[in-house]
Amino acid sequence: MRSVEELLKTQGVEFLVNTTERESYEMFFVHKKLETVRATCTTERTVTIYREHDNKKGNYTFKVFASDTEESILQKIKLAKEQCLLIDNENFALPAAETFDREIPSSLTSLPPREMGEKIANACFAADCYENGSINALEVFLYRDHITVKNSNGLHKTEHKCRAMVEAIPTWNENGDSVELYEAYHFTEWDEAAIIAEIDGKMKEVRDRYHAKKPQTEITAPVLLRAAELNELFDAISDDLNYAAVYNRSNCYQKGQNLQSGDGDQITLTRKGEIKGSRFSALFDQDGVTLKDTPVIEKGVVTSYHGANRFAQYLKEEVTGLLPCIEVEAGTLTEEEIEGAPYFECVSLSGLQGDLYSDYIGGEIRLAYYFDGEKKIPVTGVSISGKLSEALASIRLSQKRKLSGSYFGPEKAMLKGLKIF
Amino acid sequence: MPFSSFLNEKRDYLKELVSCLKKHFSYVSVLGTDVKSKRIVVNRNTSSVGEDSLSECGFVVKMHDGKAFSEYSFDTLDCSPQALADRILESVSVSSALATIECPVPRDEKDKRDFIRESDFEDYSDKALLEYATGLKDELLALDEHVLNAFVLIAPYTVDKLFISENRELSQHFGWCNGYELLVYRDEKIVQVREGENSHLLKDVLAGLPRHKDKLLDKAKHLVKAKPITPGVYDIITDPSITGLIAHEAFGHGVEMDQFVKDRALAKKFMNDYVASPVCNMRDGAAATLSAASYFFDDDGVLAGDTQIIKEGVLVSGISDLVSASELGTPPTGNGRRESFKRKAYTRMTNTFFEAGKDKVEDMIASVKHGYMLFETNNGMEDPKNWQIQCTAEYGIEIVDGKLTENYVAPVVISGSVPELLKSITMVSDRVTIEGSGGCGKGYKEWVRVSDGGPVLKARGKLA
Incomplete structure (x- = not known):
């Protein structure tokens, strides 16, 4: 049977083929006992055909499954060729020929998946060492991906990478009552100490959640957000600045706009392809474009948009590719400064709600630490809420930076003017 | 449209595969999926048509021998059933030193049926759908000079699934379609509104x-002027989508019985106790109504159910997948669902809703001295262990002296204790609306299509 690319070439069309071959090994534990073991071996292949007509360009996307035959693939290609004529988008060029094949080395491949999965699970359970604490449920996922992009210009790029994820539910039981927190920890290297430290940190937090109380009086203090929430916040802000949103007039912020009118630390944010240790890191995007790091906010002012090949050409902007990672420069906030006055540190939220359009930031607190100037008190059962623009104006960013998800930036940020109730 | 010819052709192969694996496991089943999806999107500047990301074609085998369950997901049948069985056995092997659960083998009662729910998707060509969407988009753009952009999306999909075990052979074919329209509107500030x-x-x-x-347009004009709400505790009236969000987040996740197995759900302790106001009745089930999650059998091959969860304020039942039901010794309720054939089956909600009451919406609004009517689901987050809730409404309208005002607030986050919220429900309207366009994750992953809804409720809640 001829390959998809060979069949596409027989039809004389412009094309893009995205292929992800994935093998996974997955373990699901309940009360430290294995409940389910899973393995997967799958291929996902998406084909997009482009066709110029009347100075416009049409495209049509379809999937090719392992079950497809040469005949069924040819049928799909021929249908797609016809359907392209229904679409009248502005013309643009596919990325030029470029080839490479890169393996991102990872110590996760140092053992067969079964053995590595067990080691990861054992590391998680090693942190389950508190008399009243336990990990009620644990899921371990090991993925090995081979990602390939090919197009009709001769572009052919492949990336091979590994990653792991654990989802753990640390639980604290005392006096017949029980509370839990949710932990999703992603990593790309085997580091037993880091896994134990991460889970141990969550065990201590769930202990504190058990002892946390709803405050009887209103708390007024600056709010501290941690890296996980800052990842969500800065992702929402910088995603708004992508070329597709700008072209479709759905962006909230504009180039040249100052996002910070107050006396806080000025935000400098760069969208990036790779951040060391982040599972989101990539060398190229779905079009095969080699990613170009792009500062989008400098000293609080929007300086650039970013985004994919097609919309960059429409806007006559530089093609940066779809940039998955975010780096934010350190601020001036020190630990000494934080500990020198009352604060309200959000440790676990149901989810940070950051709404650019409604100028809102808020969320329901599952665990926070209220420092009243003398002691740290675990708090639950409250919410935070306020205006996003005011929070950004006064934001203070920590000097110390941390990796969290797709984000490398200040470990903490202090926001003023949020109501805690 | 007939059932998937690809899956039909593979019936004998899959039966042979089950037979090969049965030499090693007491229980073996295989689920084949063939999902076809389409997505048509137009806006002021661009349009597109093509296959949507829901499309998939592949298989997952589930095996059990009284200890841990094993699953293997694959999409090629490029070798003999015996060779594939050997590959599967090697792939799911575990160390003999590993502690595993012990669990009764699921029942595998004889059943052979084919289910079909017809849709009309083949009556509409891509060209016709694009012309329709383009026409509607142009009408939306012409509504007002402040409309910056308008999006129209039409996304139909059909699901074909084949389930085979030693004693069961089930097939199903059904379809569902979501349509959306969205305006980007600017009048000093930008808002996005959707229907x-x-x-x-x-x-x-x-x-x-x-x-x-x-x-x-009316919504956009009001929302550009919307203010933040003054945080506080208010009387609230929920539109059916917010009612559904509360049902889903407050108690839907809390009664997923795989959480009972893990001691993750407080609901396990409160079975047969009052957890809500006596005017509350709540159900879940793929067979409970016709909506986005209405299938004929679940991804474990269990026939669709219709489960009463809350009856007159009392928690009477949870929902389960095959594994959790086996572990708990209860009958499975037909709630075993996978994000795709590549993912594990968990206990998942389907169509989750409060049942109708007797009140009229106008009487409910008239009964509020000062409060808010809340509209349109934005998102929510469950906390089944601790019964906290966070639900976000796109907007609210202030009610003063029993009348809706022109004062819009946005967004509005409802948070607090689940029992406090549910026990505060005092009025339930006499009509139910269920919206079938939602997606639901378990934690932060495993997305499946769900619907939820119900009547209009009057309750008291913490808003921010």
Whole structure:
């Protein structure tokens, strides 16, 4: 049977083929006992055909499954060729020929998946060492991906990478009552100490959640957000600045706009392809474009948009590719400064709600630490809420930076003017 | 449209595979999936048509021998059933030193049936759908000079699944379609407003979308002037989508019985106790109504259920997948669902809703001295262990002296204790609306299509 690319070439069309071959090994534990073991071996292949007509360009996307035959693939290609004529988008060029094949080395491949999965699970359970604490449920996922992009210009790029994820539910039981927190920890290297430290940190937090109380009086203090929430916040802000949103007039912020009118630390944010240790890191995007790091906010002012090949050409902007990672420069906030006055540190939220359009930031607190100037008190059962623009104006960013998800930036940020109730 | 010819052709192969694996396991089943999806999107500047990301074609085998369950997901049948069985056995092997659960083998009662729910998707060509969407988009753009952009999306999909075990052979074919329209509107500030229609018939979706044009514009005009709400505790009236969000987040996740197995759900302790006001009745089930999660059998091959969860305020039942039901010794309720054939089956909600009461909406609004009526689901987050809730409404309208005002607030986050919220429900309207366009994750992953809804409720809640 001829390959998809060979069949596409027989039809004389412009094309893009995205292929992800994935093998996974997955373990699901309940009360430290294995409940389910899973393995997967799958291929996902998406084909997009482009066709110029009347100075416009049409495209049509379809999937090719392992079950497809040469005949069924040819049928799909021929249908797609016809359907392209229904679409009248502005013309643009596919990325030029470029080839490479890169393996991102990872110590996760140092053992067969079964053995590595067990080691990861054992590391998680090693942190389950508190008399009243336990990990009620644990899921371990090991993925090995081979990602390939090919197009009709001769572009052919492949990336091979590994990653792991654990989802753990640390639980604290005392006096017949029980509370839990949710932990999703992603990593790309085997580091037993880091896994134990991460889970141990969550065990201590769930202990504190058990002892946390709803405050009887209103708390007024600056709010501290941690890296996980800052990842969500800065992702929402910088995603708004992508070329597709700008072209479709759905962006909230504009180039040249100052996002910070107050006396806080000025935000400098760069969208990036790779951040060391982040599972989101990539060398190229779905079009095969080699990613170009792009500062989008400098000293609080929007300086650039970013985004994919097609919309960059429409806007006559530089093609940066779809940039998955975010780096934010350190601020001036020190630990000494934080500990020198009352604060309200959000440790676990149901989810940070950051709404650019409604100028809102808020969320329901599952665990926070209220420092009243003398002691740290675990708090639950409250919410935070306020205006996003005011929070950004006064934001203070920590000097110390941390990796969290797709984000490398200040470990903490202090926001003023949020109501805690 | 007939059932997937690809899956039909593979029946004998899959039976042979089950037979090979049965030499090693007491229980073996295989689920084959063939999902076809389409997505048509137009806006002021661009349009697209093509296959949507829901499309998939592959298989997952589930095996059990009284200890841990094993699963293997694959998409090629490029070798003999015996060779594939050997590969599967090697792939899911575990160390003998590993502690495993012990669990009764699921029952595998004889059943052979084919289920079909017809849709009308083949009556509409891509060209016709694009022309429709383009026409509607142009009408939306012409509504007002402040409309920056308008998006119209039409996304039909059909699901074919084949389940084979030693004693069961089930097939199902059904479809669903979601349609959306969205305005980007600027008048000093920018807002985005949306409306949707969904049905198993495209003709219903296409007929329904244009009816929302005036409502979209009116909403946009009000929302550009919307203010933040003053945080506090208020009397609230929930529109059916917010009612559904509360049902889903407050108690839907809390009664997923795989959480009972893990001691993750407080609901396990409160079975047969009052957890809500006596005016509350709540159900979940793929067979409970016709909506986005209405299938004929679940991804474990269990026939669709209709489960009463809360009856007159009392928690009477949870929902389960095959594994959790086996572990708990209860009958499975038909709630075993996978994000795709590549993912594990968990206990998942389907169509989750409060049942109708006797009150009239106008009487409910009239009964509020000062409060808010809340509209349109944005998102929510469950906390089944600790019974906290966070639900976000796109907007609220202030009620003063029993009347809706022109004062819009946005967004509005409802948070607090689940029992406090549910026990505060005092009025339930006499009509139920269920919206079938939602997606639901378990934690932060494993997304499946769900619907939820119910009547209009009057309650008291913490808003921010």
